Amino acid sequence: xxxxEIVIRLGGEGGEGVISTGDIFxxxxxxxxxHVFTFRTYPAEIKGGHAxxxxxxxxxxxxxxxxQVDVLVAFNLEAYEKHKHLLNTEEGVLIYDPDEVTPExxxxxxxxxxxxxxxxxQDLNFVRGKNVVVTGVLAGLFxxxxxxxxxxxxxxYKRRAELLDQNLKAxxxxxxxxxxxxxxxxxYYLTPTERVGRLVMSGNDAIVAGALTxxxxxxxxYPITPASEILELMAQTLPRLGxxxxxxxxxxxxxxAVLGASFAGVKAMTATSGPGLSLMTEFMGxxxxxxxxxxxxxxxxxxxxxxxxxxxxxxxxxxxxxxxHGEFPRIVIAPGSVEDAFWQIINAFNLAEKYQTxxxxxxxxxxxHRTESLLKPDLSKVKVVDRIQPTADDLANGYERFAITExxxxxxxIPGTPGGMYVAPGLEHDEKGHVDNPLASHEKMVPKRFRKLxxxxxxxxxxxxxxAPDARIGVIGWGSTEGAIREAVERCVAKGMKVAALxxxxxxxxxxxxxxxxxxxxDMVIVPEINYTGQFARYLRSVFGIPxxxxxxxxxxxxxxxEIQRKIExxxxxx
Amino acid sequence: MVVxxxxxxxxxxxxxxxxxxxxxxxxxxxxxxxxxxxxDLQLRPEKVVxxxxxxxxxxxxxxCNTYGTHTLHGRALPVAxxxxxxxxxxxxxxxxxDGDLFSIGAGHFPxxxxxxxxxxxVCMDNQTYGLxxxxxxxxxxxxxxxxxxxxxxxxxxxxxVLMALASGASWVARGYSGRPKQLxxxxxxxxxxxxxxxxxxxxxxxxxxxxxxxYDARVQDIPKDHDPTDYxxxxxxxxxxxxxxxGVFYRSERPVYEERLRAFEQIKVEFDPDEFLSxxx
Ligand SMILES: Cc1ncc(C[n+]2csc(CCOP(=O)(O)OP(=O)(O)O)c2C)c(N)n1
Ligand code: SF4
Numbered sequence: 001x002x003x004x005e006i007v008i009r010l011g012g013e014g015g016e017g018v019i020s021t022g023d024i025f026x027x028x029x030x031x032x033x034x035h036v037f038t039f040r041t042y043p044a045e046i047k048g049g050h051a052x053x054x055x056x057x058x059x060x061x062x063x064x065x066x067x068q069v070d071v072l073v074a075f076n077l078e079a080y081e082k083h084k085h086l087l088n089t090e091e092g093v094l095i096y097d098p099d100e101v102t103p104e105x106x107x108x109x110x111x112x113x114x115x116x117x118x119x120x121x122q123d124l125n126f127v128r129g130k131n132v133v134v135t136g137v138l139a140g141l142f143x144x145x146x147x148x149x150x151x152x153x154x155x156x157y158k159r160r161a162e163l164l165d166q167n168l169k170a171x172x173x174x175x176x177x178x179x180x181x182x183x184x185x186x187x188y189y190l191t192p193t194e195r196v197g198r199l200v201m202s203g204n205d206a207i208v209a210g211a212l213t214x215x216x217x218x219x220x221x222y223p224i225t226p227a228s229e230i231l232e233l234m235a236q237t238l239p240r241l242g243x244x245x246x247x248x249x250x251x252x253x254x255x256x257a258v259l260g261a262s263f264a265g266v267k268a269m270t271a272t273s274g275p276g277l278s279l280m281t282e283f284m285g286x287x288x289x290x291x292x293x294x295x296x297x298x299x300x301x302x303x304x305x306x307x308x309x310x311x312x313x314x315x316x317x318x319x320x321x322x323x324x325h326g327e328f329p330r331i332v333i334a335p336g337s338v339e340d341a342f343w344q345i346i347n348a349f350n351l352a353e354k355y356q357t358x359x360x361x362x363x364x365x366x367x368x369h370r371t372e373s374l375l376k377p378d379l380s381k382v383k384v385v386d387r388i389q390p391t392a393d394d395l396a397n398g399y400e401r402f403a404i405t406e407x408x409x410x411x412x413x414i415p416g417t418p419g420g421m422y423v424a425p426g427l428e429h430d431e432k433g434h435v436d437n438p439l440a441s442h443e444k445m446v447p448k449r450f451r452k453l454x455x456x457x458x459x460x461x462x463x464x465x466x467x468a469p470d471a472r473i474g475v476i477g478w479g480s481t482e483g484a485i486r487e488a489v490e491r492c493v494a495k496g497m498k499v500a501a502l503x504x505x506x507x508x509x510x511x512x513x514x515x516x517x518x519x520x521x522x523d524m525v526i527v528p529e530i531n532y533t534g535q536f537a538r539y540l541r542s543v544f545g546i547p548x549x550x551x552x553x554x555x556x557x558x559x560x561x562x563e564i565q566r567k568i569e570x571x572x573x574x575x
Numbered sequence: 576m577v578v579x580x581x582x583x584x585x586x587x588x589x590x591x592x593x594x595x596x597x598x599x600x601x602x603x604x605x606x607x608x609x610x611x612x613x614x615d616l617q618l619r620p621e622k623v624v625x626x627x628x629x630x631x632x633x634x635x636x637x638x639c640n641t642y643g644t645h646t647l648h649g650r651a652l653p654v655a656x657x658x659x660x661x662x663x664x665x666x667x668x669x670x671x672x673d674g675d676l677f678s679i680g681a682g683h684f685p686x687x688x689x690x691x692x693x694x695x696x697v698c699m700d701n702q703t704y705g706l707x708x709x710x711x712x713x714x715x716x717x718x719x720x721x722x723x724x725x726x727x728x729x730x731x732x733x734x735x736v737l738m739a740l741a742s743g744a745s746w747v748a749r750g751y752s753g754r755p756k757q758l759x760x761x762x763x764x765x766x767x768x769x770x771x772x773x774x775x776x777x778x779x780x781x782x783x784x785x786x787x788x789x790y791d792a793r794v795q796d797i798p799k800d801h802d803p804t805d806y807x808x809x810x811x812x813x814x815x816x817x818x819x820x821x822g823v824f825y826r827s828e829r830p831v832y833e834e835r836l837r838a839f840e841q842i843k844v845e846f847d848p849d850e851f852l853s854x855x856x
Pocket of ligand 1: 629630631632648671672674675676701703704705706707712
């Protein structure tokens with residue numbers, strides 16, 4: 001039976017073009033009308049080391065990167081050795097260079113030996129064109145429309161005529177080779193379907209698009225994997241919008257500048273990864289104390305210390321929730337997918353503005369770097385919130401910047417406003433911001449500040465729920481694992497299991513009412529997360545006092561749906 | 576700079592908060608010189624932001640009837656950078672101690688200077704840590720005995736003026752709390768200067784390190800024939816000297832950061848999310 005849902009994995013030496021082959025193939029598939037979901041990982045060094053890229057393509061929405069590999073493209077021997085165990089045992093396809101790899105026999109696998117290196121070196125005299133040859137072969141084999149590939153290559157090299165010519169020839173050579181020398185023996189076809197205008201974006205792209213939509217006009221950051229693309233894209237875009245961006249001298253300066261800009265009345269954001277978040281922590285407390293809004297994106301990577309810069313871990317949740325000295329309200333948000341990242345970062349800005357607190361936005365290496373296809377978000381649904389400012393009345397009657405209110409929110413005047421002068425203090429202060437009687441102030445101000453979270457908690461909507469309505473086994477996840485969890489739960493339900501998942505996006509304050517309802521309707525709660533210690537599981541336990549079953553994975557890679565599914569089945573079957 | 580219609584006096588910049596400094600603290604002179612300088616410039620209080628870090632000296636924003644931020648130890652300059660980049664229409668003055676600006680905050684200083692943001696940074700140098708009660712500071716002289724250097728410091732003191740010059744500050748001067756009139760004039764000139772202005776003030780701590788007698792005997796104006804546009808001459812004057820020189824060491828014209836960033840303003844467009852997203856199609 002022909003199949004149009006395929007998981008393709010490409011592996012090879014870092015810098016060999018594995019990632020760009022994957023990207024071009026992904027974009028061409030999406031343009032042909034397919035849904036895509038990618039994962040990439042590469043060595044932290046610039047050249048050398050092993051890189052791989054996985055893309056799952058299908059006619060229906062794809063939620064995760066897929067379990068086993070249907071098509072393995074081995075650029076070299078290492079790639080073959082590293083990934084062969086994942087190759088589909090029923091209908092696998094191995095594409096390899098026979099000059100590099102001599103595969104072991106596999107009864108039900110289709111082998112396509114293609115001398116990539118020889119074609120690039122001898123036929124084309126263009127060693128660096130190997131990846132484009134591979135792209136051509138893939139398009140030829142699976143029937144992707146060559147014109148969209150030609151378009152991409154033309155776009156990419158339009159300013160470099162010679163390279164453009166060589167790359168087009170390489171594409172042609174790959175296509176020809178597939179058509180002339182290979183006999184199609186696999187069941188996979190990506191023939192053009194209805195063309196829907198889908199976007200292909202990475203998590204980092206979506207974060208920038210959403211932030212700018214929310215009104216962010218100041219960005220400061222310091223380069224760090226996997227957040228650097230946010231700095232680069234902001235630096236490219238903000239100046240044209242009358243905004244400004246800063247490559248700061250370090251992360252402390254980055255968040256300091258963000259808070260300065262925000263104090264001055266401009267919506268501002270920074271993005272970093274674990275080590276940078278550590279440096280920003282002192283200022284997180286200042287933001288909470290001085291009630292100056294800010295959005296901090298933490299694209300988590302595997303730690304501790306500098307850890308594994310290009311690998312995934314959901315390891316900073318504790319830091320986001322509890323990091324810092326003293327007690328201050330902070331909002332923590334974790335998006336579940338690329339599209340969700342767009343909407344949640346808008347939410348992050350709105351909540352920062354409304355509640356005048358730091359908002360920590362937890363992306364991670366897989367989400368920041370992976371691409372997904374999505375329909376263009378419905379922009380008519382965008383709501384932008386601005387901080388409340390003192391009225392003329394407030395200003396005329398002895399304005400109090402930190403007025404104690406029922407909601408905990410006080411009007412924030414911005415510099416330039418006559419009569420609104422105040423000092424944003426890191427010291428404990430009274431309603432006016434004066435710091436001379438801290439003991440009396442602290443007693444009143446701590447609850448005032450924390451009331452903001454209570455106000456917000458009441459407003460939180462029900463998180464998305466997946467699976468059986470009458471479920472007895474509940475799965476609660478957070479962050480970028482949403483798609484894999486959803487897919488696993490849906491597979492279990494299809495097998496007749498009474499399983500459902502809840503995926504909260506605001507993690508502090510928790511949507512307690514909704515979680516409680518969910519938890520109390522379950523016999524058992526399972527918490528999958530990509531870390532060793534089960535940070536979210538412990539958090540839920542501390543809030544709800546319930547035992548939970550943990551599913552933990554560490555080692556730098558995302559969950560597959562199959563991994564989660566197997567664990568759920570074990571639990572359901574009482575093992 | 577925005578000038579007020581009704582003439583403002585020094586009192587208009589004074590807040591209702593009374594300074595908590597020890598009697599005779601050098602910082603009083605800096606504060607009153609600041610009030611007077613703001614009045615000389617007739618800046619509208621709501622258009623001024625005083626930014627500080629942490630230390631006795633860094634309490635100064637509370638005493639000013641302007642906008643202000645009292646940030647974290649050493650972090651005034653990054654916050655000021657954000658304020659000025661976001662709002663070039665505001666007058667931003669950074670004020671803090673030698674420990675604040677040159678110990679914990681030393682990493683930020685050269686970057687603020689080389690960017691040439693249009694701000695004035697005033698360092699109130701008492702060569703000690705006042706707020707934490709008398710440990711030595713990065714500008715303490717060799718041999719200075721303090722609670723944390725009971726046998727005398729063995730570290731070379733930092734030279735803030737030389738550091739400012741080396742970092743690319745476009746206006747560099749020194750004042751002394753014992754010479755309030757000159758201090759006022761220097762603050763006026765520093766705020767007027769378009770670019771990163773750095774004012775080093777010898778501001779004695781009467782409680783832990785009273786150096787009034789030392790400086791009274793040793794301050795001297797920069798020779799009248801010094802040409803402040805001569806960078807090498809400024810560096811020579813900034814080198815350790817027999818006397819503590821007061822006045823303007825260096826002055827130069829260089830495009831300011833926030834304006835160079837805004838060279839794009841002429842093509843300022845509204846953000847169009849629809850168009851932005853289309854590039855991913
Ligand atoms: C991160 C951090 N470390 C240490 C301190 C304690 N601390 C407060 S002020 C200060 C030194 C102040 O010296 P200086 O900046 O020279 O100001 P002065 O009090 O002398 O005016 C120190 C070490 C702090 N507040 N924060
Ligand atoms: S301790 Fe020194 S620096 Fe601090 S207020 Fe007293 S005199 Fe001034």
